[in-house]
Amino acid sequence: MIKVKDAEGISYEGSGHFNVYGIKKITGEQAKHFIVNYSYFQPNGGSIMEPGARERVYYMVKGNMTVNGKNGEKHELEPGDLLYIAAGEEREMVITGGKPAEVFVIIATKE
Numbered sequence: 001m002i003k004v005k006d007a008e009g010i011s012y013e014g015s016g017h018f019n020v021y022g023i024k025k026i027t028g029e030q031a032k033h034f035i036v037n038y039s040y041f042q043p044n045g046g047s048i049m050e051p052g053a054r055e056r057v058y059y060m061v062k063g064n065m066t067v068n069g070k071n072g073e074k075h076e077l078e079p080g081d082l083l084y085i086a087a088g089e090e091r092e093m094v095i096t097g098g099k100p101a102e103v104f105v106i107i108a109t110k111e
Contacts, residue, residue: 002030009038017093019045028109037105041065041095049092055108058083063101068092 009023019042026036041063049070058067060077067075067083070090075083085091087108095101 002026012037014039014047016048016050017045018047019095020047031109033109035107035109037107039103039105041093041101041103043095043098043100045095045101047091047093049090051088051090052085052107053087054110055087056085057106058085059104059106061102061104063095063099064097065101065103066094066096068094 004025009025010027012022012024014020014022014037017039021040023038023040024035025038026034028035046065049068058065058077060079060081062079065077067077067085068091069075076096077083
């Protein structure tokens with residue numbers, strides 16, 4: 001078992017992300033099939049439109065976020081919502097509502 005306290009983890013900058021502070025909670029060296037991150041977005045934070053190499057799940061903990069897909073797909077997320085994104089699927093994230101947002105992220109380690 002691995003316990004990670006609230007303020008523990010390894011800080012990181014996600015590719016194409018802006019105005020966000022990310023913490024790796026569980027790394028690929030600790031778990032065989034996934035990575036766990038926690039992201040703290042500022043009100044004007046988000047990410048550019050780009051694909052992720054691996055499957056991922058976003059779970060909205062606090063605040064609101066819109067996730068836009070390349071083909072016009074749009075998902076409004078609020079606390080308690082979960083969004084699965086397939087490997088290679090392009091997406092853009094925009095924090096909405098004028099308040100900070102927190103997102104729990106699980107990323108598969110196998111491509």
